[in-house]
Amino acid sequence: MDPVIIVGAGPVGLTLALALARQDVPSVVLDEGPGTDEPRAARTVVLREDTAALVTRLTGVPLTERGLRWAGWRSLRRKQVMGEIEFDDEEPGPLHIAQHVLTGTLRAALADEPLTRLVVDSRLDTIEQERSGVTAHTRGPDGTWWRGSYLVGCDGPRSTVRKLQDIRFPGRTAVERHAVAALRVELPRPDWALLHRLPPWRASGPFAGEVTARPLPDGVWRLDWLLPAGKDLITPELLVARVRETLAGWTGGTTPPYELLDTGVHTVHHRLARRWRVGRVFLAGDAAHLLGALGTQGLDEGLRDADNLAWKLAPAWHQGPREALLDSYQTERRAVVAARLRAADQALPVLRGGGGLRTYVPGSARGHDTLLTDGHLGRGQLGAPGMYADSPLAPGPLDAEVPVGTPPGAQVSDVRVTAEDGSFVRLRDRLGRGALLAVLIAPGTGVWDRKHWVTAGIMPRLAAAVTALPHPAELLVAEAYPGAPAHTVLLVRPDGHLVTALGGVRPADLYTAAAAALGGAAEEETEAAAGAGSGAR
Incomplete structure (x- = not known):
């Protein structure tokens, strides 16, 4: 079987x-670049708990050793503290x-993985599909044809x-613009992120009244100033003046010593590809969607794309389409991203003073601050990980x-x-191996050695039912789970x-749910599983 061709060597x-x-x-x-990345201190990403855990699980490197997990979040409006959250x-x-x-970190892990091959200086120019696979051509010093089972565009x-x-890519251009600076400086609460709206020292010029400060390791901070609509030129002199003014405002009137490391202008676009699959070709990440206004992080969703697609390609690669x-x-991923884009586009007129949709937020500054906090911290409609409640993989009603x-x-x-x-272990540590997980909630098991309860009670029946599922599955036991x-x-x-939660060992329902989660098992597989399940009762 031919490998999967992945176009793009970003995260x-x-x-x-x-x-x-x-x-x-x-x-x-296939990487069209040289295989190295230019260090840019002002180009950073914020990862939520699930996506940071995904990268840690895949690389074996705790990302807390490479980045900084915020200890808290603080928001201000003028001189008033609007909210504080301590994590x-x-x-x-x-x-x-x-x-x-x-x-x-990802490249280093990839270099040690025998099943992957990274090819640099290879720019894609042709894709040809047929029923049995995909052929792609790249140009460059070693331009050649590549044969693959599937092809995924992660090329930005x-x-x-x-x-x-x-594939059409409709949406909005320049939804927001931010001036960005990375600097090393000592600020109060060195591991707390800060959102400051309408700071009292705000001066005139091509800057709007919102600045965000997000800490990084080694005393480095990324500062983002929201720019008003338009194409005002942000000169280095203007940006340095705003850096000094902002730092002085946060530290009592005198600009503290600082080292400016990097600057830039970040423009946010909102776009969503009409299709994410054409036969054996898929899109993921920025190739499929662009979002990022109001604190939402597009890379988070791109990593979730990769996680979602990987476990679905694996059985297709091993067992056939x-x-x-x-x-x-x-169906799942596009709906989630579309919902986040809609939420951001509805909130933007309210938060940025554009009028309309006033009922979305009752007009209070505190309500506005809550929306922005949701976006920055991965909560609510603007930031929380999506649900697949209407997924075609969801089983029907189960007794x-x-x-x-x-x-x-x-x-x-x-x-x-x-x-x-x-x-x-943590439940999240068992994800990403291609297997379904069956988790039994059994209070008290944590204080006994496994050998004392693995053959007792309902465990043998459940183990037999899990073994008979039409897909590899791992049986885990938890002392407690919220609401279970x-x-x-x-x-x-x-x-x-979560596919489903069942009250007790119900093999038939377990098999039905597992088959649905796999897109519907072949008829003979379902019948075989049902037969095995009846023997496990």
């Missing part, structure tokens, strides 16, 4: 290659990391893959289904579980989204 393409390798799927990553183990803060550091906003497939499963990638703290289609909570070898009574069985997809 999304590299993440997809590693995610496929963890499921024994080979890939070739803890129950609610970890977002992780802020320089993009070249993130990409370098100007995606060649998208253009070659004639599963069209319903592959089609669900576009044994019970409600728990996680709705079907949402990401599961990262509880401590006991693995099959008796070790205690004892003996609840959770069925979790390889990307961490």
Whole structure:
């Protein structure tokens, strides 16, 4: 079987290659650049808990060693504190990391992965599809033809893959612009992020009244000033003046010593590709969507694209095409990103003084601040990870289904579980291996050695039912899960989204849910599973 061709060696393409390798799927990553990344201190990304955990799981490198997890979030309006949030183990803060550091971490992991191959100086110019695979041609010093089973365009906003497939990319240009500076300086609360609206020292000129300060390791900060609509030229002199003015305002009137590391202007576009799949060709990341206004982070969604697509390509690569499963990638991911774009576009006129839609927020400054905080911290409609409640992979009504703290289609909570070898791990650590997860909620098991309860009670029946599923699955045990009574069985997809929660061991319902999560198992597989399930009762 030919490898998966991945076009683009940014964070999304590299993440997809590693995610496929963890499921024994080979890939070739075509990089039109030289294979190195220019260090840019002002080009950073904010990762939510789930996406930071995804990268850590794939690379084996805790990202907290490369970036900074915020200890808190503070928002001000003029001189008034509008809100403060202190993060803890129950609610970890977002992780802020320089993009070249993130990409370098992924590249290093890829270099040690025998199932992946990174090819530099290779620019795509042709894609040809047929029923059995994809052929792509690249030009460059070693221009050649590449043969693949599938091809995924992770090649950014100007995606060649998208253009070659004639996919429209409608949306809005320059939704927001920000002047950006990275500097090393001592500020109050060195590991707290800050949003300051209408600061009292605001001067006239081509800057609007909003600045965000986000800390990085080693005393480095990224500062973003919202620019008003238009194309005012931001000169280095103007930006340095605003740096000095802002720092003085935050530290009592005198500009503290600082080292300016990098500057730039960041322009936010909102666009969404009409299609994310054409036969054996897929789009992911910025090639499929652009978003980022009001604090939302586009890379977060790009990494979720890679996680979603990888586990669906893996069974298609190993066992043959599963069209319903592959089609669900576009259905699930496009709907989630479209909802976030709609939420941002509805909120923008209210928050930026454009009038209209006043009922979206009652007009209070505190309500505006809450919306912006949601976007920056990954909450609410502007920032929370999407749910796949209306997914075509969702099973129909099940007799044994019970409600728990996680709705079907949402990401599961990262509880401590006991693995099959008796070790205690986090639930998130078991994701991304291509297997379904069956999690039994069994209070008290954490204080006993596994050998004492693995053959007791309902465990043998559940183990037999999980073994008989029409897809590899791992059985885990948790002492507790939010909202779940004892003996609840959770069925979790390889990307961490809940398929269903069942009250007790119900093999038939478990098989039905597993088959639905895979896009519908072949008829003979379902019949075989049902037969095995009846013996497990």
